[in-house]
Amino acid sequence: MHHPQFHWWDMRRASAIQRLLVFRTFALAALAILLPAAEFFVDPDIGYPALIPIITLMIVFHIFSLIRYRHNMVISTIAMLGQVLADLLFLTLILNSTGGATNAFVSLLLLPIVFAGVSLSIQMLGMVTLLAMAAYSYLLLTMPEHAMHMMDMKQHFIFMGANFFISALVIALVVGAMARMIADRERMMANQREEQLRQEQLLALGSASAQVTHQLATPLGHMQLLFDELREAYPKEPVVEELAQPLAQTARHLDYFRTLAQAIREGRSEQITINQLLSKLADAVLLHFPEQSLEYRRTELPGTIQCDAMLLPALLNLVQNAVQANESRGAKRLNLDCSVEQGRFTLMLRDFGPGIGDHNLAHLGDGLQKSESGLGMALMLSNATFERLGGHLTLSNHPEGGALARVTLNLEQQNETPADR
Known part of the structure; x- marks a missing residue:
């Protein structure tokens, strides 16, 4: 079976699962490069060794997904939901090991909501949004104690949580609505293309029928003249008389078709x-x-x-x-x-x-x-x-x-x- 080819640089033709796989590939490459650099240059206590099992599991899952869906333009809704929830889980585990809600990249939890908005149903989008909020709440409740010691940061992190929840709801509503609008527009355009193709086929059939009718009229007229001459020459020949009915029937059909065509042209x-x-x-x-x-x-x-x-x-x-x-x-x-x-x-x-x-x-x-x-x-x-x-x-x-x-x-x-x- 021939599968449609997808090139990673041609994102315009990619489906939702292919975009997700490409994004995850770049995310894993960034993690593999930036986390060791951050531990070496920025903060030696970032805990990079603790992330190795999580990133390894994420890489194994990603390789499995690439092998499973590399040729698929469309996958089932349940499979896509599993991919989105897996990303949400891996992000939560990584953030939990690198500071929780204090991590500057905690807003990455919004990305699974975006992918859910453009690829899943409204009900599943709502479920992913609630799970992302639950993940952020878990990170907020399990923050390290030292994060609260300086300048009473508790209120600040509570406001950050409120901001995350509002952002998640806005993204879910806006992205979900835009995805539905785009899907409806594409469906309408597809229906219009099918209707246009059907009308073109009908027009072609009508033109071909009219041409055939016009071309048959002349030989039918000659056959009628020959039949009249044969009838005069052989008035009692049974074979000649047998030609009368099919010739008359053919002439009636042609006249009927002309009548139909005339009625259609005039819109009667x-x-x-x-x-x-x-x-x-x-x-x-x-x-x-x-x-x-x-x-x-x-x-x-x-x-x-x-x-x-x-x-x-x-x-x-x-x-x-x-x-x-x-x-x-x-x-x-x-x-x-x-x-x-x-x-x-x-x-x-x-x-x-x-x-x-x-x-x-x-x-x-x-x-x-x-x-x-x-x-x-x-x-x-x-x-x-x-x-x-x-x-x-x-x-x-x-x-x-x-x-x-x-x-x-x-x-x-x-x-x-x-x-x-």
Whole structure:
């Protein structure tokens, strides 16, 4: 498996765990260099030998983390929480051995809060913040006694603790809020990119369809002329007469496509009752798939919906997929269930085929996806039609077998006046 490559100098492309590992690498290098220098030049009593076991354990943990996550752009939330809490623990142990709350670098306890804010959930950020406050409180309560002897420093350290708590809360709130805003913006941009890609695919499909239709019109016209000549030359030839139906059917399909294209260009739409739509759908299924039995309760459903020229073909695309699924299992019936509630019309079409694979289930209808009969183009076009009319298509597998297509459409608001009644 190919893993994305990460270079330590390219922090713009790094994930949260990679930034944490890079920061910890520099922190360990700084500790290994500065602590011996501080003991030699500044304070011989700094207690560097006592830090060797802590730093050694930290190095071992860091090497393990590098090996485990060096190729991971994203890790689980629990794993990231463990990394942040480990840093908080190591910092607390190091500070506890080097003066506790009197150490000038005690504010480093704020860093785990920052990493938690940009990589963890709000609940986990709150937990890390409370643990950092608890760690500082422990360091404050276990300060060496000699730290209080000069100039009554107790009040000073209490104010330092209050300042740390306020800083921790501010950082948690600000960094957490900014991280959520950035995540929401990136999610919105990703959705916009996906929508733009889908619209480009739809535009390309529309252009290709129009071009194919235009190119077919000329040879179809020539074939019609040749057919007329053959009919005149061989008026009683059965083979010639058999050509009449497919030629007429092809011509009707081309004319129908031109009508649809013209209606879409002009943006024509109309309001249609649910019962009229269901009646048209049942007639179309009977015409195109006479071998299939469409079962649904023929009850009067109230309400009207917004309809354009592509709504019925979009529903027929779903029926055609259902028929293909039925044919793979030898089934001959389709189940249609309709309901109206809370201002929405719901249509559920079930087939009795093998169902939809888990790999395709989450993405069919959103874009071009590989399927047994193509790229899922019909479903994508159908879903685009439903969304244009304010609806949505959801695909799932029925518990008793087969696939279930659920279409929801908004009902039109009826603003009636007493005179209209």
